[in-house]
Every structure is written in structure tokens, then in C-alpha cells.
Amino acid sequence: xxxxxxxxxxxxxxxxxxxxxxxxxxxxxxxxxxxxxxxxxxxxxxxxxxxxxxxxxxxxxxxxxxxxxxxxxxxxxxxxxxxxxxxxxxxxxxxxxxxxxxxxxxxxxxxxxxxxxxxxxxxxxxxxxxxxxxxxxxxxxxxxxxxxxxxxxxxxxxxxxxxxxxxxxxxxxxxxxxxxxxxxxxxxxxxxxxxxxxxxxxxxxxxxx
Amino acid sequence: xxxxxxxxxxxxxxxxxxxxxxxxxxxxxxxxxxxxxxxxxxxxxxxxxxxxxxxxxxxxxxxxxxxxxxxxxxxxxxxxxxxxxxxxxxxxxxxxxxxxxxxxxxxxxxxxxxxxxxxxxxxxxxxxxxxxxxxxxxxxxxxxxxxxxxxxxxxxxxxxxxxxxxxxxxxxxxxxxxxxxxxxxxxxxxxxxxxxxxxxxxxxxxxxx
DNA sequence: AAGTAGTTTAAACAAGCGTTTAAACTAACG
DNA sequence: CGTTAGTTTAAACGCTTGTTTAAACTACTT
Numbered sequence: 513x514x515x516x517x518x519x520x521x522x523x524x525x526x527x528x529x530x531x532x533x534x535x536x537x538x539x540x541x542x543x544x545x546x547x548x549x550x551x552x553x554x555x556x557x558x559x560x561x562x563x564x565x566x567x568x569x570x571x572x573x574x575x576x577x578x579x580x581x582x583x584x585x586x587x588x589x590x591x592x593x594x595x596x597x598x599x600x601x602x603x604x605x606x607x608x609x610x611x612x613x614x615x616x617x618x619x620x621x622x623x624x625x626x627x628x629x630x631x632x633x634x635x636x637x638x639x640x641x642x643x644x645x646x647x648x649x650x651x652x653x654x655x656x657x658x659x660x661x662x663x664x665x666x667x668x669x670x671x672x673x674x675x676x677x678x679x680x681x682x683x684x685x686x687x688x689x690x691x692x693x694x695x696x697x698x699x700x701x702x703x704x705x706x707x708x709x710x711x712x713x714x715x716x717x718x719x720x721x
Numbered sequence: 722x723x724x725x726x727x728x729x730x731x732x733x734x735x736x737x738x739x740x741x742x743x744x745x746x747x748x749x750x751x752x753x754x755x756x757x758x759x760x761x762x763x764x765x766x767x768x769x770x771x772x773x774x775x776x777x778x779x780x781x782x783x784x785x786x787x788x789x790x791x792x793x794x795x796x797x798x799x800x801x802x803x804x805x806x807x808x809x810x811x812x813x814x815x816x817x818x819x820x821x822x823x824x825x826x827x828x829x830x831x832x833x834x835x836x837x838x839x840x841x842x843x844x845x846x847x848x849x850x851x852x853x854x855x856x857x858x859x860x861x862x863x864x865x866x867x868x869x870x871x872x873x874x875x876x877x878x879x880x881x882x883x884x885x886x887x888x889x890x891x892x893x894x895x896x897x898x899x900x901x902x903x904x905x906x907x908x909x910x911x912x913x914x915x916x917x918x919x920x921x922x923x924x925x926x927x928x929x930x
Numbered sequence: 931a932a933g934t935a936g937t938t939t940a941a942a943c944a945a946g947c948g949t950t951t952a953a954a955c956t957a958a959c960g
Numbered sequence: 961c962g963t964t965a966g967t968t969t970a971a972a973c974g975c976t977t978g979t980t981t982a983a984a985c986t987a988c989t990t
Contacts, residue, residue: 515967515968531742533742534742536948537949538946538947538948547968547969547970548969549950549968549969549970550967550968550969551948553968557948558949622835625885626740626835626885661897664897664900665893665917666917668889669882669918671885672881672883672884672885672886673878673881673882673885673921675885676834676835676882676885677878677881679835680835680877680881687873688870692870692873704874707927708874708878708921708924710924711920711923712920712921713917714920715917715920716920724937745976745978746978746979747976747978755938756940757939757940757979758979758980758981759939761979761980762937762938763937766978766979767978
């Protein structure tokens with residue numbers, strides 16, 4: 513395997529588990545078994561390496577997501593469960609693309625939102641706006657009564673639920689094993705969260721005060 | 722004001738805004754206008770300082786929360802909106818206790834959950850178990866059909882929603898101003914999130930597969 | 931007034947960080 | 961074979977980190 517890919521793989525799992533700030537280039541190059549200077553040679557800087565790790569996933573994911581969400585919009589009367597279920601297959605397809613792909617990607621998403629002062633939010637909204645646009649369209653078709661303002665809040669809450677859940681999914685799976693004797697996978701976590709966020713976004717419009 | 726409190730105040734706002742890993746002792750002592758060595762003299766280490774910042778809030782908050790949740794349990798037929806609304810007054814009371822108290826505390830909670838590999842989860846569950854126990858009791862009384870396993874998941878999702886929302890509440894308030902011309906406060910964010918999490922936790926039990 | 935416990939201070943410590951340098955190595959082409 | 965472009969390497973750079981040291985200062989007690 514190429515040095516570049518060895519770095520990307522090592523950086524990905526370390527970033528997912530310990531955050532961007534919490535992972536040093538020496539840890540990455542140590543786990544990748546390459547020279548320290550290779551990161552700056554191939555990627556220029558640590559920040560560019562972070563972008564490269566995220567891009568590798570987003571380039572795989574965003575066309576699948578956009579197409580799945582467009583399909584939902586073509587349903588005659590879609591509901592919110594349909595909308596959120598559209599995420600399942602594209603997300604799980606990351607596991608074929610790479611071992612632990614789904615889990616790593618979702619954890620990275622969580623890290624990027626809390627580490628590094630909103631840099632990742634800028635990255636996603638500017639580099640991959642198509643996903644967000646199609647998602648909003650699908651939600652609007654499923655719940656037309658939802659005002660733009662209310663939608664803004666609820667989509668943000670949903671982002672929080674998903675990102676936070678996934679960034680601690682390893683711990684959750686461990687607890688499910690010890691407390692309920694269940695052997696769960698990341699796909700089970702995804703399936704569990706869908707009814708929750710669908711109900712949250714679909715909550716009745718609150719009365720004006 | 723005492724050196725100790727100057728350090729605690731500076732550390733609190735810096736930790737909330739930049740995370741625990743992202744804040745150096747030199748930034749803290751610089752903003753507090755005290756000597757660098759004062760942190761280690763008064764608190765022993767950075768880790769102990771983090772605990773002290775969290776404890777200052779939890780010691781104020783946990784008795785109020787426990788009592789509010791116990792009151793909910795005494796309602797004849799409480800619903801989930803009652804349960805989550807019980808958090809409002811205790812959380813907002815932190816604003817009397819300190820400027821920006823509510824916002825800072827909730828942001829710190831979010832930081833602690835994602836920074837520092839679950840150290841804060843250990844801290845909260847071992848040091849303040851009474852809050853969690855009373856919360857679970859109140860949810861059970863409001864939604865008895867919810868299985869223990871389903872409850873575990875949904876409470877975790879809720880934690881994620883709240884913690885993530887609050888850790889980025891400053892950004893949210895800014896967006897609400899620019900996009901919808903609304904001047905919101907942290908209390909408005911709290912009131913917005915309650916219908917969402919109440920609906921999420923109250924979602925119908927999924928069919929067995 | 932001398933002594934003492936508590937606090938503050940400037941300075942230094944060792945360790946880790948991201949990045950840069952320049953030399954060594956590799957492989958392909960003319 | 962010699963040259964050249966691409967890659968890897970060890971070493972060092974300058975800087976920041978949390979922590980420690982020992983001297984200076986403060987305020988209260990004997």
C-alpha cells in the first residue's frame with residue numbers, strides 16, 4: 513500500500529478515537545509505519561490531512577446520499593421515517609469501502625463538529641451543499657406544515673443527536689453488551705436512532721407565545 | 722476576588738469556548754491576571770482544575786434538579802414534557818449564580834463528553850448518581866410502556882441532542898439572528914429543544930424484528 | 931520585633947508539538 | 961551509464977505544553 517494511503521488509514525482511526533487536536537502526527541506516522549516528515553510531504557500540513565481524510569469519505573458518500581434523498585422526494589406522500597431511512601444504505605455502504613468505515617466516518621463527523629471551532633461545518637456546507645439541500649427538500653415534502661425556522665432548529669437537533677450518538681457508539685455498544693447482553697453493530701445503532709429523530713422532527717408545531 | 726476564583730472563572734469560559742484540550746494554563750492565568758504557577762499551587766494539576774470547574778456547577782445544580790424531578794414523580798399522570806420542563810428552572814437558575822452560567826455549564830457538559838475520552842461521564846455518574854436515578858424514575862412514570870433497553874437508547878440520544886445543541890448554542894443564536902432576525906437567548910434554545918426531545922423519547926416502541 | 935504559615939512570583943524544566951531542512955535512496959528515461 | 965524526478969529518511973528547528981523550583985512577599989501570631 514502507498515505511503516499516502518497508510519497515512520490516511522492511520523489518521524482516520526486515530527482521529528475518530530481521540531479527536532483531531534488529541535492526535536499527533538507522530539502517533540499517526542508511528543501507527544502507519546512511515547516517516548514523520550511524510551505527512552507534510554504528501555499533504556502539506558496537518559489541517560490538509562484532516563481535509564483529505566474527510567474528503568475520502570464524503571466523495572464516496574455524497575452522491576449516494578443525494579440520490580437516495582431525491583428518490584424519497586419522488587414518493588407520493590413520504591414520511592419522516594422514509595427520509596431518515598434514506599441514510600441507512602449509503603452510510604452502511606462505507607463498510608464495504610473500508611473496514612469500520614461507517615463507524616469511523618460518523619465519529620469523525622462528531623469530532624469535526626466539536627473540535628476545531630466549526631471548521632468542519634464550513635467545510636461540509638461549502639464543499640457538499642447538495643446533500644443538505646436535498647435533505648431539506650425531502651423533509652419539507654414529508655412535513656409541509658413545519659416552518660422554516662422550526663425546521664432549522666430541528667435539523668440542528670437531529671445533527672446533534674446523530675453526531676453525538678455516533679461519536680460515542682463504541683461505548684454504547686459495550687454498555688448494550690454488558691447491561692442487556694446484546695451483541696450490536698453500528699447498523700443497529702443507526703436503526704435505533706431513526707424512530708427517535710423522526711419523532712423529534714415530526715413533533716407538533718409548538719403554540720405561539 | 723480570590724486568586725482561586727479568578728482562575729475558576731477564567732478557566733470556565735475558556736474551557737466552554739475552546740474545550741479542555743484546546744485551552745492552555747497560560748491562557749487561563751493570562752485572562753485571570755494571575756501567575757502561571759497559581760493553578761498548580763491551588764489545584765494541583767490541570768485535570769483537578771477541570772473537576773473543580775465542573776463541581777462548582779454540579780454542586781449548585783444537582784440538589785435543585787433532584788428535587789424538581791421528584792416533584793414531577795408526584796404528579797398523578799405526568800407526561801414527558803413535564804419531565805423535561807423540570808430542567809428549565811434549575812438550569813436557568815445558574816444564570817443568577819453567575820453571568821452566562823447556564824450557557825457555560827451546558828457547553829462544558831458537551832466538551833466533557835467528547836473531549837477527554839469519557840472522563841466526564843465517569844465523573845457525573847459516580848459523583849452525582851441521584852440526578853440520573855430520579856430522571857429515569859420520572860421518565861418511567863411518564864411512559865411506562867418504554868422498555869429498559871429502549872429507555873437506555875433514548876436517554877442517550879437525548880443527552881446527545883442537548884449537549885451538542887448547547888455546545889454550539891452561540892453559533893445557533895447568531896444564525897437565528899442573521900437568518901430569521903430573532904434575538905434569542907439560551908432560555909429560548911432550551912424551550913425549543915424540549916418538544917423535540919419529548920417527542921423523541923415518546924416515540925412509539927418499534928416493532929420487534 | 932522576630933518568626934512563621936500562606937501565597938505569589940519569575941524562571942527554568944523536560945517533553946511534546948507541527949514543520950523544515952538537506953542528504954540519502956529509488957526507479958525510470960534518454 | 962548518467963541524469964533526473966520522486967520519495968524517504970534522520971535530524972534539527974522554534975515553539976508551546978504542564979509542571980516544578982526556590983526566592984520574594986504578605987499578614988498574622990508569639
